[in-house]
Amino acid sequence: MVEISEAAQSYLAELLGKQEHADTAIRIFVSQPGTPHAETCIAYCRPGEEQADDERVEYPGFTAWFELRSASFLVDAKVDFQEDKMGGQLTIKAPNSRLPNIDENSPLEDKVNYVLHNEINPGLAAHGGMVTLVEILEGGIAVLQFGGGCQGCAAVDMTLKNGVEKTLLEQISELSSIQDATDHSITDKAYY
Secondary structure, eight states, rough: OEEEEEEHHHHHHHHHHHHSTTTOEEEEEESSTTTTEEEEEEEOOOOOSOOOOOOEEEEEEEEEEEEEGGGGTTEEEEEEEEOOSSSSSSEEEOOOSSOOOOOOOOOHHHHHHHHHHIIIIIHHHTTTTEEEEEEEEEEEEEEEEETTTTTTOOTHHHOOOOOIIIIHHHOOOOTOEEOOOOTTTTOTTTTO
């Protein structure tokens, strides 16, 4: 899933060896996966902090936990360490963190984010707007948040019903409906 170079393995083993808890591991995951704000993260993971569905991988001198939810976003990811005059730098490159390979088995949240960020938001950006997924409720209800020029816009109901909702429901069969969680009383940057 993630390639960790020998230099990075040595650096991580040394770093973890200095921790107060001798069996501290690392945990690799992607925050806000499938969005333009995605960040690939490596964090300390003390015993018991791993998630039940995390995958455990043993490396020389340390253990790594990989978040299952992030698996498709970590495909082709690479962790490396380069020494320099200041000590060195650990780098993480995850080319699929923002746009994973989506298929029929992908989580519903990933499918919605993919359509929002690749098909809907480019059109809304022309008016300075955007829409993000807040959560998926039971029964396949996607709760969305409008921002930028869409927040407080007089045409947002038309945009939601005729654009966003129509596109999402046509492309993602698991969705039953769309809800708007935006406070449209704030009209400072509204397009209309």
